[in-house]
Amino acid sequence: MNTLLQELSEAMGVSGAEGPVRRLIREHIVDHVDDVRVDHMGNLLALKKGAGASGLRVLVDAHMDEVGLMITEVDSQGTARFEAVGGFDDRALLGKVVQVGEKGVVGVIGARPLHLLKSAAERARIVKRDAMRIDIGAPTKEAAARKMKPGDRAAFLTTYRELEGMALGKALDNRAGCATLVRLLQAGPYPFDLHAVFSVQEEIGTLGARVASFEIRPDVAFVLECTPAYDLPNRDDVSPNVAVGLGPSLYVMDNRTIQDPRMVSHLMQTATRHGIPFQIRQPGGGGTNTGAIQRAGSGVPVATVAVPARYVHAPAALISLDDLENVFRLADAALRDLPPLADLPG
């Protein structure tokens, strides 16, 4: 069992309320870094001093927030209305179990029973989140208000499990990236100062990475991510964007960013040299902290390495543990082999 990934997956850290996951990561890295601090946004910034002669400032980012919900009102029935924090398909919420607030009050999200729906059209209609409530079993508004209040965050309640070679759990986007960044800090030092950023608020607009990269002003940066894999069998699909089990996924272009081609080449050449499998994520769509980091200060060459995951932003995503291991190997090798800026492959 990958206990680090399990702890990270089960911890709560909805965008803007990353406290529990931040404290957990801090425990795991504090003995392995030279400095650790939290900035005004809540980003956890750690410095691992370099052992070599390289004067590069290298930033490695992994966002620690997850998509979730925020309570907006406790209603007269003792249930709660909520808003989504981050991108959700409403279909992922219905019939699921959630935990509310830092104390993890258990609640469920249900709807009108099928039996009471009048038509086939109603039975096929998506229940919109406006019509859903979080039900913690409180008999009255007063009893409910003692356990949850507007502003409280809620996240899926999912027990992490490992299948044969696969991990299944909530928030693997992006606790998988966090797990790799923790391991890099434990595995270093590297020839240069490594600035690790466990960033906040990626899911609502890559806000944490924006300020962190301004603060750090790196020469180059890597982003560790967990990218949705749409590799389900589908008659009409031209090709999957990435596939679970085929190795670290390298971004070339997404909705917001053309990744620095020198950095992408460096990653590809490093993988080839070390016999690490990789796949190029089908260009287009999506976006990561890369976009924010690239725009910081006078600009930063940046590239993303991601673990492919099926069913992100749902109660349980599925990743390959081999992919996760290979992301670590590739990131570790790419850092150790990182040439001076001018010598990056064109």
Place this chain on the structure above:
Amino acid sequence: MTDLFDLLASLTQAPGPSGFEGGVAEVIRPLWEPLVDHIRVDRIGSLVAVRPGQGGPPRRRLLLAGHMDEIGLMVKAIDVNRNGAGFLRVTPVGGVDRRHLYGQPVIVHGRLSGRHDLPGVLGALPDRLLPESAWGQAFEYEHLLVDVGLPAATLRERVSVGDFISFRQPLHKLQGERVAGKALDNRAAVAAITVCLKLLQTRHHAWDVVAVATAQEETALLGAYTSSFDQQPDVALAVDVTFGNGPGATDALTFGLGKGPTVGLGPNVHPAVHKGLREAARAIELTVHDEPHARASGTDAMGLQIAREGIPTGVIGIPLRYMHTPVESLDLRDVRRAGRLLAEFAARLDESFLTTLTEALT
């Protein structure tokens, strides 16, 4: 709360999609065995337990039916993606609400080579990768896949078309005495019947009490038809869950959680049985609510009532929110109360009750 919570937790964790009740029957049998004289699994899979009464001949029989099956899914095909990863296409067993299926944790009960219980999850592609006709709706079965993270070759060695899939969700404690989980429809009734059998250990009851955990209610009312024929009861009661008042369901004929069980009223229910249940409730100062069913009750009572030349039948309902989802919720006090009501009703039965049955229909 603990005893009943633990009982319901073990009952709900046992798998039992309709037609695959073996696992749940194995959990119920040791619970009931010390409380009854005879127990057996009948020809179609219902678990039948008899606690003899203390009355003289002719010995009358009360049948208590609580269905032990649950809704689930079944493997329809094994599919593969271009990289050799395996996926299961599925079809519903019973009245599954497909609006909630995306992201739902499940267990695939592979039966191809020994028993392989494989944890997995239901997934689907985002709308933009599906045909436009499927956009903006609850996912159709043709677009839902169960993923257990295995290569197709391995999957084919362990899972066969026709294997059952159950939902995977532990029983959760909510506030007060409320709980949420899978298969509370209808393990709540099995728990209530267990409470009743325990109470009868220290009570005089003239009639035999036949407790039946019925099979295949969700698909066919099968266990109700066959056990009512087989056991030939003088009176039968169906114990089931009913619609709890809550989010999305605030209409008339929904019932508050924690406010007491319901007693059915309507063509499915013999009027004297309804009256007897109300009298039993009054005797123990238990609040019950009349639940009118204008037509069929949607419970085992539909099958129990029409066995042989007709069986006087009643219905007891335990209010439950979010029926047929893995987050069904109820109040444990209603389960306990339903058990007490059953025991009181059973203990009060005597020869004169048979007279009230005929008199009520003159």
